[in-house]
Amino acid sequence: MLNYSTSEENYIKAIFHLQQEDGTVTTNELAAELKTKPASVTDMMKKLKTKKLVHYEAYHGFRLSNEGKKLALIIIRRHRLWEFFLAEKLKFSWEEVHAVAEDLEHVSSKKLIDKLDEFLGFPRFDPHGDPIPDANGRIETSKQVCLTELPLNKTAIVCHVSDQSSEMLEVLGHKNIMIGTRLEVKKRFDFDNSLEIKTGKQAATTISDQLARNIYVKTA
């Protein structure tokens, strides 16, 4: 794997994110995303094409090649591992981690990132709930979200509880909810944001907003 400039890496990352939704990405879209001008985007696309990181025909948009996708996943891996480090070890708040990780992600030592991963205990999600690609570039397809944000009737699996107090564990135990439990939100009551939950074949239970805020799930 060759070495790429900070600028090239930022383009690759932005294309990756945009093409998740769009499939193919346009010059104006990318210019807006990167806060640069369309002319600059065209220049860069020509370069990334000669480096075989994107497929690109003039006037017809672009998308990442397989090489480009691999690179994008490496950069996203670096970014999310640093975010995890900042939040978990340095006690940065949730909102602060992104900006600093934007700089750290361009330090390109593979060994650094793999050792950092190990040091952190191979975390699977960053502090925003986004999945972290592994050393081979494999990434989980679903984002980890708070139970309060899970759409109705969408099956999901509990993967994290942020408050481990015995009081909390008591309620969870009573309701038969634990890491790995498969569940769906059947109803959301606007009055107090409480949720009606269905787990497996059991009868439905109601969960308070306060409890739901501490439960994180990923869609199956």
Added chain:
Amino acid sequence: MLNYSTSEENYIKAIFHLQQEDGTVTTNELAAELKTKPASVTDMMKKLKTKKLVHYEAYHGFRLSNEGKKLALIIIRRHRLWEFFLAEKLKFSWEEVHAVAEDLEHVSSKKLIDKLDEFLGFPRFDPHGDPIPDANGRIETSKQVCLTELPLNKTAIVCHVSDQSSEMLEVLGHKNIMIGTRLEVKKRFDFDNSLEIKTGKQAATTISDQLARNIYVKTA
């Protein structure tokens, strides 16, 4: 404090190191240090002069201004804290830390570095024994060296023992050597690299090479 480019930071750091010995630094010296050409150095010196980081008159060498020194200490702080992190937390070897820290040192968030410092327990020396400037830019004047490298008859203070085994502590206890002990090396025997040590008013003792390798001191 403004923001400086990676290149500017590398020049500032190099001038700092060179002027430790020389007082004032010449164009050729700096070009050699940075593996660049003299003409490039002149270009950069003009720029750093307008930014008031160096004192510079054409044909008469240069040295850092107070602003420049402050910046140099910030960069050195970042570098050495990252080196410590890499060695201590990520288990990089001694020889590997420098190259990676060369990249990490240019990430300029002050908050990042101060939180990293705290996370690491405010270490005072990097893995090579060089002192780490504190958050205010204050730095110890002496380098930490292995007892095997201490010049004869130079008073030094024990500040670290790398092997904490009970066997090791037994010898040290018996010889009345502990953290903070003031000592001098009186003689070095070439045959087995053993050392004759004088501590305070006590009679001299002899220390094996094996023991000396685990004792680190700084000159008072």
Added chain:
DNA sequence: AAATATTTTTAGACAAACCTAAAAAGAATT
């Protein structure tokens, strides 16, 4: 399908950081 509007690309400039080759300044030698 022709006219108009939008998007994208080209053409030409600029700043940062580097380079080579030539000129100028300073140091060393006779």
Added chain:
DNA sequence: AATTCTTTTTAGGTTTGTCTAAAAATATTT
């Protein structure tokens, strides 16, 4: 003190990544 040698600076050029303004291609509207 004049000459030679070395160091440093200037002058002009390159690459990377950006920009503006104009031209070309595509899309949309009538």
